[in-house]
Amino acid sequence: MAGLRELALGAALALGAAAAAAQDQQDGPAFDAALLEQCLTESGRGDGATDARESCIGAAADPCMDSDDGSTTVGMSVCLGNELDLWDAKLNEAYREVMAQSEETDRSMAEMGSAAEKEVPLLRDMQRHWIAFRDAACGYERSRWGGGTGGGPAGLHCALILTARQYLWLDQYRGEGM
Numbered sequence: 001m002a003g004l005r006e007l008a009l010g011a012a013l014a015l016g017a018a019a020a021a022a023q024d025q026q027d028g029p030a031f032d033a034a035l036l037e038q039c040l041t042e043s044g045r046g047d048g049a050t051d052a053r054e055s056c057i058g059a060a061a062d063p064c065m066d067s068d069d070g071s072t073t074v075g076m077s078v079c080l081g082n083e084l085d086l087w088d089a090k091l092n093e094a095y096r097e098v099m100a101q102s103e104e105t106d107r108s109m110a111e112m113g114s115a116a117e118k119e120v121p122l123l124r125d126m127q128r129h130w131i132a133f134r135d136a137a138c139g140y141e142r143s144r145w146g147g148g149t150g151g152g153p154a155g156l157h158c159a160l161i162l163t164a165r166q167y168l169w170l171d172q173y174r175g176e177g178m
Contacts, residue, residue, distance in 0.1 A: 029070035031082045036060040051172075057164040060086065073149045080156035084163060091167040098173045099123060134162045 039056035064070045064079035102119035109116050138158035145151030 029064045029075045029079050030067050031060060031064045031079055033060055033082070033086055035063060036083060036086055051168045053168055054165065057087075057161055058083065061160065073153060076153040077156055080153055080160055084156060084160040087160060087164040087167055091163055091170065094167055094170040094174055095127060098170055101173070101176060130166055134159060134166070137162060 036056060036059045039059040040053055043052040043056055061079045061083035064082070065076050067075075069075045070079045099120065102123050106118045106120050109118075138155045141158040142151040142155035145154055
């Protein structure tokens with residue numbers, strides 16, 4: 001069993017190195033981040049339960065993967081990884097803003113002498129548990145490829161979807177607060 005684990009780890013490392021090398025090349029897959037931004041702008045902001053922006057997941061990665069350079073395993077990894085980076089940046093920004101709002105709410109509630117639960121530790125715990133869930137879910141998705149090269153793109157696709165959905169969910173709380 002240890003040999004299979006070592007083989008899977010070696011394949012993952014090789015794929016990661018190949019993806020990094022492909023990103024450094026000028027002639028890699030054509031990735032257009034503006035496609036995602038345009039989709040998000042045109043879709044409007046949702047209410048968290050029914051968010052039209054969810055249809056934007058893959059808006060930049062899908063056309064990239066449809067290109068000649070994007071249809072390889074390495075190309076798919078580059079395309080998916082690039083869009084994942086965009087959603088991750090959006091998620092981090094939303095988290096910071098919601099955390100700042102929660103800190104202000106907790107301060108205000110404390111000044112009023114409220115016994116309400118504090119938002120900050122719950123938000124922090126929620127995000128930490130979500131990260132653990134995302135990592136476990138995407139590890140499982142990757143494992144379903146039996147160590148094959150498709151596991152890399154499958155894991156990235158999973159992370160992209162879950163990260164985008166978490167951003168959309170957290171984004172509904174931006175602008176709220178006391």
